[in-house]
Amino acid sequence: xxxxxxxxxxxxxxxxxxxxxxxxxxxxxxxxxxxxxxxxxxxxxxxxxxxxxxxxxxxxxxxxxxxxxxxxxxxxxxxxxxxxxxxxxxxxxxxxxxxxxxxxxxxxxxxxxxxxxxxxxxxxxxxxxxxxxxxxxxxxxxxxxxxxxxxxxxxxxxxxxxxxxxxxxxxxxxxxxxxxxxxxxxxxxxxxxxxxxxxxxxxxxxxxxxxxxxxxxxxxxxxxxxxxxxxxxxxxxxxxxxxxxxxxxxxxxxxxxxxxxxxxxxxxxxxxxxxxxxxxxxxxxxxxxxxxxxxxxxxxxxxxxxxxxxxxxxxxxxxxxxxxxxxxxxxxxxxxxxxxxxxxxxxxxxxxxxxxxxxxxxxxxxxxxxxxxxxxxxxxxxxxxxxxxxxxxxxxxxxxxxxxxxxxxxxxxxxxxxxxxxxxxxxxxxxxxxx
Ligand SMILES: Cc1cc2nc3c(=O)[nH]c(=O)nc-3n(C[C@H](O)[C@H](O)[C@H](O)COP(=O)(O)OP(=O)(O)OC[C@H]3O[C@@H](n4cnc5c(N)ncnc54)[C@H](O)[C@@H]3O)c2cc1C
Numbered sequence: 001x002x003x004x005x006x007x008x009x010x011x012x013x014x015x016x017x018x019x020x021x022x023x024x025x026x027x028x029x030x031x032x033x034x035x036x037x038x039x040x041x042x043x044x045x046x047x048x049x050x051x052x053x054x055x056x057x058x059x060x061x062x063x064x065x066x067x068x069x070x071x072x073x074x075x076x077x078x079x080x081x082x083x084x085x086x087x088x089x090x091x092x093x094x095x096x097x098x099x100x101x102x103x104x105x106x107x108x109x110x111x112x113x114x115x116x117x118x119x120x121x122x123x124x125x126x127x128x129x130x131x132x133x134x135x136x137x138x139x140x141x142x143x144x145x146x147x148x149x150x151x152x153x154x155x156x157x158x159x160x161x162x163x164x165x166x167x168x169x170x171x172x173x174x175x176x177x178x179x180x181x182x183x184x185x186x187x188x189x190x191x192x193x194x195x196x197x198x199x200x201x202x203x204x205x206x207x208x209x210x211x212x213x214x215x216x217x218x219x220x221x222x223x224x225x226x227x228x229x230x231x232x233x234x235x236x237x238x239x240x241x242x243x244x245x246x247x248x249x250x251x252x253x254x255x256x257x258x259x260x261x262x263x264x265x266x267x268x269x270x271x272x273x274x275x276x277x278x279x280x281x282x283x284x285x286x287x288x289x290x291x292x293x294x295x296x297x298x299x300x301x302x303x304x305x306x307x308x309x310x311x312x313x314x315x316x317x318x319x320x321x322x323x324x325x326x327x328x329x330x331x332x333x334x335x336x337x338x339x340x341x342x343x344x345x346x347x348x349x350x351x352x353x354x355x356x357x358x359x360x361x362x363x364x365x366x367x368x369x370x371x372x373x374x375x376x377x378x379x380x381x382x383x384x385x386x387x388x389x390x391x392x393x394x395x396x397x398x399x400x401x402x403x404x405x406x407x408x409x410x411x412x413x414x415x416x417x418x419x420x421x422x423x424x425x426x427x428x429x430x431x432x433x434x435x
Contacts, residue, residue: 006032006124006156008332009145011131011169013040016304016321016328017162018114019058023329025123029336032154033115033123034147036130041111044164045189045282047230047237049212050105051319058326059117063099067109069232070210071100074203078266080217080227081389085266096209104210104230104237134159134173134300141343142299145169158342159300160328162321165283167306175300176293179308181248182374183287185225187241188254190262192274196234202270203231213270214315217385219261221252224377226315227261229270236271238262241284243374254281286312289367295354296347301328309359313366320359327353368433379426383417 010021013035021033037043049072055062074091095101119125131145135153144155161170165184170176194202203211213229220226223246230237240254240261247254261267285291285308292308295301303309304321311320331349332342340346354360373380390413394406414423 006030006154007336008032008158008160009034009131009154009156010123010160010162011145012162012164012304012306013037013111013115013118013125013127014044014162014164014304014321015111015114015318016306016325017160018111018118019322019325020160020162020303020329020332021118021123021125021325022058022114022121023326024333025118025121027329027333027337028122029333031118031123032156033118033125034129034131034145035115035125035127037127039112039127040115040125041108044107044111045187045280046105046107046318047189047228047239047315048105048107048110048318049230049315050103050110051316052099052101052103054319054322054326056099058322065113067105067113068208069104069106070205070208071095072102072104072212073205073209074211076211076213078213078215078217079385079388080215080219080264080266081386082218083265084389084392085215085217085264086385086388086392091211104212104232106232106235131163131169134169134175136299140298142173142297157299157336158332158347160325160332161300161302161306162304162325163306165285165305165308167302170293170302170306175297175302176306179283179285179287179291181245182243183285183291183308183370184244185241185284185286185312186244186247186254186281187239187284188258188279188281189237189239190258190276191232191278192236192238192271193234193277194236194271194274198273199231199234199236205231208233215261216381218382219264220246220257220381221250221260222378222382223247223250223252224373224381225257227267228315229267235277236274238267238271243286244283245374246377284312284317285310286370288312288370289360289363290370292363295351296344298344298347299342301332301347301350303328309354309363311362311366313369314362316362323357323359324354327357366433372429372433376426376429379418379422387414387417 007029073095078085133146215227225242309320
């Protein structure tokens, strides 16, 4: 038995799926959204910084009722060795604007809200339903999905794959390859609960102002990785992520890395006295531009993390997910309104929109960055953080040693650790990857 009641089926109710489903439902398309979790957001993990602009484009008045935690006014970037951090802090009252640019959110609450918006727009959302296989016609065109309910095929003109980084449905159907271990990071995260006023005092915040710390260095034990601390209203999200290939090669356990990050003397006082209530782990696509698979075909498009659309250099993912979901929704709605079939040719409109947007421009700009950080990870995540700390100490300690000798000691330490040629080559490669 088959059902053909829908213009589009969206698989997944995360950032990208909700953006796609909402966009199409608002334009009058009959949309079915399938989510394997008990409710939208029940399975989803994020730091989480939400970038307002991408949501505002979809739901302009979202601030009226979205569950937001804090708007961010301060960003700290830290390079860490085992006992120190060297930091760049940026704080600006300009971020206390009428419509703030970045917020912390809690995904379980946020996704539930977004899913309600999809239903209010007219979409049908079916939770606790896993799409198990794509259905195709004799020409190979995708015409719907099989689910773990009753075994029927649900048909639609187009299927939007918004199933997240694992993308089993697309992989099983041969639409993309399993992401390589060097192209995905495994991140672990804990939620540390503290009274609102303690968080405000510890981070120097007023009202719902928020602060972010992102840290790299010896905390990832030589692997490409990043630690993060995000302030929510009554909790702190604390986590660390490293490439799966690095974890496999070193046999380091993600939880041990998180434990080390929590015990670091620069982090420990910030979470002191907190109660840990949640622990989660999730993959992040970090292969960049070169890892993006085919994005559309006869009867299907792929969006968000499932399409590997993630800017690891700028630590952005949810915004690319929302924007790509919206663009998929807009292009499908346009094709439908013209009365055209959902062929590979017509759906190439989605890719054209992505190419013109910040998504492909940003990912293309940093296309060499992932491989640079991966191949030189020991230098960037172990040697340089230690040298930077040593240089700072040589600069700051006053013990009667002449400054010229301190400076010579710093230069000698750098050359000993990396050689003149190594330093020059790292600098040139970094400049090229960043250009
Ligand atoms: C620890 C961590 C921190 C992060 N921090 C940030 C941050 O601060 N800012 C930022 O912008 N990004 C961040 N990201 C990235 C961001 O979370 C992702 O880019 C974003 O969630 C991608 O959205 P998505 O909709 O593509 O995928 P997801 O949010 O993963 O949603 C996929 C959905 O599909 C469902 N699903 C999967 N398979 C099926 C199936 N077969 N049938 C039915 N349903 C299915 C899942 O249950 C899920 O609900 C972070 C990621 C992690 C892991």
